[in-house]
Amino acid sequence: MIFDLAIQNAQMLLVLLLAPLLTGFVRKVKARLLRRRGPPLLQPYRDLLRLLRKEVVLAENASWLFRVSPYLIFATTWVAASLVPTFGTGLLFSWSADLIAIIALLGTARFFLVLAGMDVGTSFGGIGASREAMIATLAEPAMMMIVFTIALLAGSTQLSSLAGFMLSSGVGLRVSAGLALVALVMVGIAENARIPIDNPATHLELTMVHEAMVLEYSGRHLALIELAAALKLLLYMSLIACMFFPWGLAPPDARTGAQLQGFAAYLIKLAAGGFLLGLFETMVAKMRIFRISEFLGAALMLGLLGMLLLFVSRSL
Amino acid sequence: MGHLEFDVAHLFAGGLVLVSFMLLYQDRLYALLNVFALQAVVLALSVAWQAYVHDAPHLYVTAAIALIFKAIVIPVALHRIIARLGIHREVENVVSIGPTMLAGMGLVALSMVVMLRVTTDAYPLAREDLAFALSVVLLGLLMMVTRNNAVSQIVGFMSLENGLILAATGAKGMPIVVEISVAFSVLIAFIVIGTLLFRIRERFDTVDVEALDRFQGERR
Numbered sequence: 001m002i003f004d005l006a007i008q009n010a011q012m013l014l015v016l017l018l019a020p021l022l023t024g025f026v027r028k029v030k031a032r033l034l035r036r037r038g039p040p041l042l043q044p045y046r047d048l049l050r051l052l053r054k055e056v057v058l059a060e061n062a063s064w065l066f067r068v069s070p071y072l073i074f075a076t077t078w079v080a081a082s083l084v085p086t087f088g089t090g091l092l093f094s095w096s097a098d099l100i101a102i103i104a105l106l107g108t109a110r111f112f113l114v115l116a117g118m119d120v121g122t123s124f125g126g127i128g129a130s131r132e133a134m135i136a137t138l139a140e141p142a143m144m145m146i147v148f149t150i151a152l153l154a155g156s157t158q159l160s161s162l163a164g165f166m167l168s169s170g171v172g173l174r175v176s177a178g179l180a181l182v183a184l185v186m187v188g189i190a191e192n193a194r195i196p197i198d199n200p201a202t203h204l205e206l207t208m209v210h211e212a213m214v215l216e217y218s219g220r221h222l223a224l225i226e227l228a229a230a231l232k233l234l235l236y237m238s239l240i241a242c243m244f245f246p247w248g249l250a251p252p253d254a255r256t257g258a259q260l261q262g263f264a265a266y267l268i269k270l271a272a273g274g275f276l277l278g279l280f281e282t283m284v285a286k287m288r289i290f291r292i293s294e295f296l297g298a299a300l301m302l303g304l305l306g307m308l309l310l311f312v313s314r315s316l
Numbered sequence: 317m318g319h320l321e322f323d324v325a326h327l328f329a330g331g332l333v334l335v336s337f338m339l340l341y342q343d344r345l346y347a348l349l350n351v352f353a354l355q356a357v358v359l360a361l362s363v364a365w366q367a368y369v370h371d372a373p374h375l376y377v378t379a380a381i382a383l384i385f386k387a388i389v390i391p392v393a394l395h396r397i398i399a400r401l402g403i404h405r406e407v408e409n410v411v412s413i414g415p416t417m418l419a420g421m422g423l424v425a426l427s428m429v430v431m432l433r434v435t436t437d438a439y440p441l442a443r444e445d446l447a448f449a450l451s452v453v454l455l456g457l458l459m460m461v462t463r464n465n466a467v468s469q470i471v472g473f474m475s476l477e478n479g480l481i482l483a484a485t486g487a488k489g490m491p492i493v494v495e496i497s498v499a500f501s502v503l504i505a506f507i508v509i510g511t512l513l514f515r516i517r518e519r520f521d522t523v524d525v526e527a528l529d530r531f532q533g534e535r536r
Contacts, residue, residue, distance in 0.1 A: 095412070175326055175327050175330040175331070179330075179334070293414065294341075294347070294413050294414065297413070297414050297417055298341065298417075301337060301417050301420075301421060302334075304335065304421050305330075305333065305337065305421070305424070308421075308424055308425060308428060309330045309333075311428065312326075312428055312432065312444055312447055312448075313444070314324055
């Protein structure tokens with residue numbers, strides 16, 4: 001019990017500390033691939049510290065919602081990120097680490113972000129909010145399809161038992177799991193506002209989605225929102241690693257050595273994921289906003305197809 | 317039959333359905349041809365794997381025919397036709413991609429329901445092959461219905477024929493004579509359609525088959 005609590009706390013701290021590093025790493029990879037030097041790996045931490053020290057500037061007509069939202073967004077995202085097993089499955093709250101609960105937490109965060117985007121009443125906030133809502137309505141059904149596929153395969157939506165199932169030899173070669181993986185990567189790209197959907201590095205008015213919503217934020221509010229965005233990226237990578245590549249994950253009652261081993265494996269997985277994301281982002285161009293429905297529709301279709309194939313192989 | 321054999325066969329047959337969806341998704345002609353070639357490669361792999369599993373050497377011939385004609389000869393020939401017609405930039409869909417995909421999902425679900433009900437006492441691999449084959453056939457038909465361009469319709473027709481080969485493989489192969497005659501009739505159909513394409517083009521200055529709907533014959 002005490003040990004589980006220690007592991008849970010360690011994981012909460014770990015995701016918080018690693019998230020900006022992952023963002024910095026992806027930026028570095030992208031810069032190096034473009035033969036630029038790129039900012040140092042620790043730059044996101046410095047940005048956050050700088051923002052935390054700065055004073056908050058509020059619009060005159062900003063309501064209480066605008067001030068509360070950053071804390072809510074950050075809290076829900078942090079909770080969701082610390083529920084996903086990263087280096088070991090023996091978490092104190094693993095009974096509540098349900099995939100649907102995690103989706104609901106992220107949905108709550110997004111809801112408040114959209115509200116905050118519309119709160120001040122600038123046109124950019126409105127554009128960003130409506131686009132974000134559009135992406136969400138397309139991404140969430142696809143995500144649910146993926147969850148259903150995986151849950152039918154493993155017989156559980158709980159992440160630790162899911163990882164256990166994927167580690168066991170009973171999995172075999174599953175087409176459905178492969179389709180779900182591709183669909184999850186597509187949904188993750190859309191949810192994290194990465195390049196074919198949205199460019200996180202631009203403030204060009206016609207294309208921005210996420211940045212348009214947070215345009216009015218400053219100081220510690222902005223720091224919290226940026227940290228929440230970094231946490232979300234880390235969350236999706238941990239989710240993919242935990243569900244599809246759970247090798248090296250420490251079992252519930254493992255000793256310190258196994259936990260450290262799981263930690264090393266987790267770092268390697270994150271580095272590989274970050275590198276692949278950077279590579280992918282340099283290779284593709286951003287889509288037109290109205291093509292997003294096709295991109296996410298393809299993800300939804302992959303999820304559905306995976307489920308249909310699962311029914312075929314089950315009924316034989 | 318072991319677990320792994322079945323899983324790999326499932327993988328290839330499922331991959332074939334997935335590639336059919338990719339065909340539906342593509343709206344550019346060259347990309348369409350590349351995906352079509354990919355479908356033929358997946359089909360050849362699937363047939364070859366089942367030849368190995370069933371220990372049926374004549375299926376290797378089927379796989380080789382699929383690989384040579386469908387993956388190399390026909391795509392290359394279509395490439396040249398498109399280049400000569402000068403239509404490589406055309407993008408066309410009668411129905412947009414979203415509804416087409418949904419219709420495709422419906423067709424796949426339909427074929428699974430039908431085939432799995434009908435073939436309850438058949439061999440598992442054959443049942444699965446028949447279910448996937450019917451979905452590939454229906455998706456090929458859907459492709460022919462939703463496209464205007466005659467070249468895409470040809471690709472739809474050829475992918476339909478890929479589904480037939482998969483079905484035949486599930487039944488441990490057709491007799492070799494039937495196999496070869498089907499392959500050659502497809503090739504001849506391809507030549508006829510290719511000639512027809514140039515005739516349509518000569519007549520109407522387009523390969524959009526909608527022009528044929530309005531055509532009332534020679535008025536004298």
